[in-house]
Amino acid sequence: MLENPTPADSRLTAALDVMQRAPQIPGDAIARTAARAVLANAPARRATRWSLRAAALVGIVALGATAVNTSNRFTARPAPQVATTVSAPSAVMPSTITPVMATVARPIVFEFDAPAARSVQVLGDFNDWSRTSGSMQRGADGRWRITALVRPGRYIYAYLVDGERFLQDPVRDAVEDRDFGVTGSELVVGEAP
Amino acid sequence: MSNPRPLRLSPPNLPADSLPSSADVLALRARDGEAGAFTALVEAMQPRAIRFAAQMTGAPRDEVDDIVQDAWIRTYRALPRYDAGRSFESWFFTILANCCRSLRARLRRWQLRTQALDDQMRDEALDPLIATTTRSDVARVYTALATLPTAQREAFLLHHVEGFGYEEIAVITGVGVSACKMRAKRAMDAVRTLLREDPTDA
Numbered sequence: 001m002l003e004n005p006t007p008a009d010s011r012l013t014a015a016l017d018v019m020q021r022a023p024q025i026p027g028d029a030i031a032r033t034a035a036r037a038v039l040a041n042a043p044a045r046r047a048t049r050w051s052l053r054a055a056a057l058v059g060i061v062a063l064g065a066t067a068v069n070t071s072n073r074f075t076a077r078p079a080p081q082v083a084t085t086v087s088a089p090s091a092v093m094p095s096t097i098t099p100v101m102a103t104v105a106r107p108i109v110f111e112f113d114a115p116a117a118r119s120v121q122v123l124g125d126f127n128d129w130s131r132t133s134g135s136m137q138r139g140a141d142g143r144w145r146i147t148a149l150v151r152p153g154r155y156i157y158a159y160l161v162d163g164e165r166f167l168q169d170p171v172r173d174a175v176e177d178r179d180f181g182v183t184g185s186e187l188v189v190g191e192a193p
Numbered sequence: 194m195s196n197p198r199p200l201r202l203s204p205p206n207l208p209a210d211s212l213p214s215s216a217d218v219l220a221l222r223a224r225d226g227e228a229g230a231f232t233a234l235v236e237a238m239q240p241r242a243i244r245f246a247a248q249m250t251g252a253p254r255d256e257v258d259d260i261v262q263d264a265w266i267r268t269y270r271a272l273p274r275y276d277a278g279r280s281f282e283s284w285f286f287t288i289l290a291n292c293c294r295s296l297r298a299r300l301r302r303w304q305l306r307t308q309a310l311d312d313q314m315r316d317e318a319l320d321p322l323i324a325t326t327t328r329s330d331v332a333r334v335y336t337a338l339a340t341l342p343t344a345q346r347e348a349f350l351l352h353h354v355e356g357f358g359y360e361e362i363a364v365i366t367g368v369g370v371s372a373c374k375m376r377a378k379r380a381m382d383a384v385r386t387l388l389r390e391d392p393t394d395a
Contacts, residue, residue: 016334023244030239037231
């Protein structure tokens with residue numbers, strides 16, 4: 001097969017046979033590689049951006065949370081349940097929790113301070129990280145808001161600013177979404193009282 | 194010489210899914226949004242991708258994984274532009290080779306590091322089916338490749354390890370077929386020279 005074969009070529013052929021061996025690949029590496037490639041393009045651009053820019057903007061609060069003065073718009077009051085479950089150790093929790101479909105979705109207010117942004121979306125497990133979802137409206141105070149109906153469950157979410165930068169919620173604990181290999185924020189929606 | 198061919202037309206020790214036709218089909222299905230097709234595509238190509246990046250850069254395995262990951266990110270981004278008239282293998286290796294070159298560009302003083310190759314040699318050394326002489330020759334080939342310009346090493350690996358023809362290498366590297374042949378030949382000359390210097394070569 002080699003051009004201009006020499007006496008050493010039988011040895012070279014044997015060496016190339018060894019070099020052509022397939023390397024070992026860990027069992028979960030394929031799915032992880034594919035997931036990261038997908039996530040890096042949509043919705044997240046780069047996983048590193050999540051951690052690098054988290055402190056740039058100020059955050060969200062679920063309905064009724066004490067830091068947000070919009071809770072009185074709604075009748076449901078899930079906030080205490082949300083607040084008490086955020087600090088659960090993420091490392092031992094599944095990356096996503098399927099919402100309990102039999103229960104009723106609850107209105108959750110997301111609020112994000114980004115006066116210079118051209119657009120802000122909230123994306124997460126609850127809307128399948130769809131870039132066509134979660135578009136927030138900018139208020140006169142420069143804060144972006146949206147009310148989303150979310151079924152009870154645990155979710156990981158982040159804010160997509162100007163369609164390209166993903167930022168985690170600075171007022172929430174960072175949680176790694178192991179499905180996608182990135183860090184976001186955790187939201188737990190409890191059952192309606 | 195008049196009819197140059199790659200040492201192997203298809204890489205050994207790889208699953209059947211890694212054959213070009215399978216990759217082409219998977220790429221089209223992934224491009225068209227079929228769930229799972231992209232993961233299957235990664236599975237089909239990953240052994241070759243890891244092997245090429247490791248041998249091309251000599252980087253430790255974690256860096257090799259990063260290079261290949263970056264290649265897949267770029268591939269997924271470009272997938273909507275993939276067309277059925279092109280071999281996915283050569284299309285992907287174009288991206289992968291660029292990623293390997295980018296790593297080189299990031300290094301102030303490039304030299305082929307040997308950690309990954311040492312690791313690979315150590316793994317191979319555990320295989321009782323590989324003769325001691327062959328293990329020694331593999332080390333010499335790696336040593337020879339380490340001394341070569343990147344373009345020659347790239348042509349050698351694409352042709353003699355990955356099994357690409359010169360026309361495909363021309364597409365991957367963006368240079369003419371003649372230049373690809375010349376690069377591979379010079380690399381082969383260097384490898385042969387080193388093997389000839391080996392006293393075990395009768």
